[in-house]
Amino acid sequence: MFELTTLVATGVIAFLVGGAVGYFILERLKPAQQSRAALEKQFSEMQEQQQAYQQQVSGHFDRTAELLNDLAESYRSVHNHIAEGAQTLHSTGISPLQPLPEGRPVLESKATPRTPSEQPLDYAPRQPGSKGALHEEFGLDKDRQRKEEAEPPTPPPPL
Template sequence: MYELGTLISFAAGSLIAGLILGYFVLTKLKPEQQSRAALEKQINEMHKQQLDYQTQVSGHFDRTAELLNDLAESYRNVHNHIAKGAQDLHGTGISPLQPLPEGRPVLESKPGKTQHSQQPLDYAPRQPGSPGALHEEFGLEKNHKPKEEAEPPAPPVM
């Protein structure tokens, strides 16, 4: 039938083709590869969700800032209207309400003279040349001389 050499070469070729085909099938169907791909997909979805959330938060705070600015402007308009009405309708023409300035307040960009504050002390500071608060003579007068002899107490008057 077939020569032995042809049969061996056909068997070796089939074996090599089977090994290659088996390797590709196992790598595609391997559970580790499938779970890894699923994890990568899940991580990418979570990253996209995080970016969407950050965009929503940023948009929310932008809109909140716009609404607060509108509210402040409306408050200023109402206040100025009341101040003008009080000035026009007040008997003396002088109103205690002053109109608010237009526009947003501007903060000074130049730092002024800043006084360095100090933490409050939890003890009485010692004055130079005087005893400290823990000294035994603290608070006693210096001119006070103890009497040599004690006088007897005066009898009560009846």
């Protein structure tokens, strides 16, 4: 029938082919690679969403700035109209309203340099070694000293 060598060679070849096919199937179905690919896809989608959101926010603030400039220009036009009318119609010809200058942008596009802020001066400064104004015993020592100064010391009782 079959020779032993042919049977062994067929078995080895079948084993190698089966092993190769199994290896490629396992590689395709490997959970780590599937989850990694899914995470990479999700990450790229989130990046695209973030970029779209940033563009939407930027467009919103650009449009808001345009609308505020239009509003300020409208306010300036109304103010100047009232100032001209007040100057023309006022009995002395002098109006307390002065027209606003035309032509310059109301909102500047470049940021103005900020000066460093200072702490507010509406507090009682604390002297070194003393209790501050927000301490629960603040001012109590002064009241105690005033009482002691107002009452003369009592002499010790006789022996």
